[in-house]
Amino acid sequence: MTEENYNYRTRQALLRNQFPGRGKLQIPVIPKFQERAGDFNDLLLIGFDKTHLEDQNHLDRMVHFFLYDYRFERVWKNPDSDIEKLARYRAVLSPDFSMYLEMAPVMQLYNVFRNRWCGAYWASKGIRVIPTVNWGDESTFDFCFEGIEKGSVVAVSTYMASEHDNRQDQKDWFMAGYNEMLRRIEPEKIICYNTPFPEMQGNIVYVDYERSSWKYMSYERGFRKEDLDTFKIGSTSSQNGDTIEPYLIGGDTFKGGGSAYGGKWKPSKLGDEKFIGKPGEIKQSFTKKGDLYETHIGLDGKADSETHYSDHGTPTLHDNPHTHDIYWDELGPHLGKIEHTGKAYGRERRWLSMKTIVPANTFEDDRFKTISDFKWCMKRGGEVQFEWNGVMYCCFGCVSPVAGAAPKMVICQAGSVEVNTRTEKWCDTADEILEYMVGDDRLRDVITQVKVWERTI
Numbered sequence: 001m002t003e004e005n006y007n008y009r010t011r012q013a014l015l016r017n018q019f020p021g022r023g024k025l026q027i028p029v030i031p032k033f034q035e036r037a038g039d040f041n042d043l044l045l046i047g048f049d050k051t052h053l054e055d056q057n058h059l060d061r062m063v064h065f066f067l068y069d070y071r072f073e074r075v076w077k078n079p080d081s082d083i084e085k086l087a088r089y090r091a092v093l094s095p096d097f098s099m100y101l102e103m104a105p106v107m108q109l110y111n112v113f114r115n116r117w118c119g120a121y122w123a124s125k126g127i128r129v130i131p132t133v134n135w136g137d138e139s140t141f142d143f144c145f146e147g148i149e150k151g152s153v154v155a156v157s158t159y160m161a162s163e164h165d166n167r168q169d170q171k172d173w174f175m176a177g178y179n180e181m182l183r184r185i186e187p188e189k190i191i192c193y194n195t196p197f198p199e200m201q202g203n204i205v206y207v208d209y210e211r212s213s214w215k216y217m218s219y220e221r222g223f224r225k226e227d228l229d230t231f232k233i234g235s236t237s238s239q240n241g242d243t244i245e246p247y248l249i250g251g252d253t254f255k256g257g258g259s260a261y262g263g264k265w266k267p268s269k270l271g272d273e274k275f276i277g278k279p280g281e282i283k284q285s286f287t288k289k290g291d292l293y294e295t296h297i298g299l300d301g302k303a304d305s306e307t308h309y310s311d312h313g314t315p316t317l318h319d320n321p322h323t324h325d326i327y328w329d330e331l332g333p334h335l336g337k338i339e340h341t342g343k344a345y346g347r348e349r350r351w352l353s354m355k356t357i358v359p360a361n362t363f364e365d366d367r368f369k370t371i372s373d374f375k376w377c378m379k380r381g382g383e384v385q386f387e388w389n390g391v392m393y394c395c396f397g398c399v400s401p402v403a404g405a406a407p408k409m410v411i412c413q414a415g416s417v418e419v420n421t422r423t424e425k426w427c428d429t430a431d432e433i434l435e436y437m438v439g440d441d442r443l444r445d446v447i448t449q450v451k452v453w454e455r456t457i
Contacts, residue, residue: 008447016113016117017115019117019121024115025075025083025143025146027112028113028147030116030120030149031120033128033130043062044207044212045061045062045093045193046063046089047067048067048071048075048095050217051066053084053085060090061088062089062330063092064096064157064193064233065093065094066193069098079121083122087120087125087126091130092127092128093129093321094120094128095132097114098134098256099112099135099255101257108307112140114129115131116146121393129356130153130155131148131154132155133158133185136177138176138180144287145181151186151187151350152187152191153190154185154434155192155193156193159193160193160257161173161174166267167265168263168266170258170259171197178200179201179294187386189203189418190204190205192205193212214296262331266329267370270361271285271360271361271366274306276297278301278302279299279300282297284357287360287453287454289390294307304326306335310381312394314412322338323340324337324339334380334457335380335398337400338400361455366454366455371444371447374430377455378409378430383456388449395411397430397457408427409427409432410424414422438450
């Protein structure tokens with residue numbers, strides 16, 4: 001064996017064996033956190049993706065990793081690269097590599113190992129570390145609490161288990177693991193990022209998500225305007241709050257445990273009630289302009305088609321009326337491309353005569369809260385009309401440019417056939433739509449400010 005081969009085969013980046021653990025799995029042990037006076041007074045956290053060496057305003061926070069894994073894979077691949085930066089903060093929570101229920105068990109085990117190894121490594125470099133605890137189903141309980149001393153301070157987050165947006169809560173899954181953690185680790189304190197469930201026992205240190213967010217950082221903790229201007233939309237350290245937009249489900253910035261899809265889909269706004277009902281029911285709703293929609297409920301109690309009595313301001317793309325088939329997956333309803341035009345197709349499928357009026361959403365309900373909220377709508381086949389500086393625009397997430405062609409996304413100015421044709425932009429992705437110029441502004445820069453008159457998803 002050459003010296004080069006020997007050095008490669010025995011390097012720590014490959015072996016990761018310098019922190020022997022207990023038991024047959026040898027998961028590294030994170031030393032117990034040594035509490036100091038004031039450590040948990042008015043505690044706020046900061047996401048790893050918001051930390052930087054020049055930061056002087058938030059060093060009293062603890063660093064968290066309740067983010068998508070791609071935001072912090074570097075701490076595993078290059079563990080020395082962030083030592084100097086992390087050492088400046090009050091403490092660091094060990095990285096919360098994902099433990100999704102749908103993951104292969106070996107991946108769940110690997111991510112527990114990575115969590116503990118990084119924590120043990122940082123502690124060996126003098127950083128104050130608190131272990132983040134996560135779990136899958138009961139099959140993970142034999143290893144997901146390893147590497148944490150009894151009586152340790154630990155950190156958890158309830159965000160992905162909580163009800164929000166169009167997702168039901170996953171409280172049963174969370175509480176099963178939480179109670180097992182209490183039994184096995186007997187933690188001295190539990191940092192809980194996001195609101196604790198009432199059933200949670202233990203000495204809980206509640207950390208408010210909103211007060212820890214980038215918004216609070218920007219106006220309460222002294223970021224200068226010139227500092228904010230250095231962060232660009234889509235950058236790793238964006239101050240626009242859309243830190244995980246390429247992979248975002250539903251507009252949230254957290255991940256880690258529970259189902260990879262979040263909880264089961266549920267209506268989050270009055271207008272979403274049209275997607276569920278009694279088999280054969282017709283849900284009638286109206287846009288803010290007074291256009292009628294009829295949503296047909298299938299045998300499983302979920303919408304299977306929707307007829308729009310409108311051309312959505314785009315006579316080149318839509319007949320009045322026209323019908324979309326609706327498809328469902330783990331993430332909820334998806335509006336398909338126009339399957340039937342020139343007639344009220346939904347009416348031909350009625351099995352019952354019942355009709356239910358669904359109240360319209362308010363402007364605030366339909367407003368795009370983040371860039372990712374808009375991208376989500378487009379990916380689900382959404383149809384949108386919005387106004388910016390007195391001009392109406394339309395964008396659609398699932399339209400065929402010509403009969404029989406694969407569906408694409410399109411944006412244009414609303415109006416006559418001539419106007420539509422002149423302003424149409426056909427796109428493969430929502431990111432391309434966001435580059436469209438609405439007057440003098442790029443849509444990406446104003447999408448959260450536009451007035452939304454119609455939104456189907």
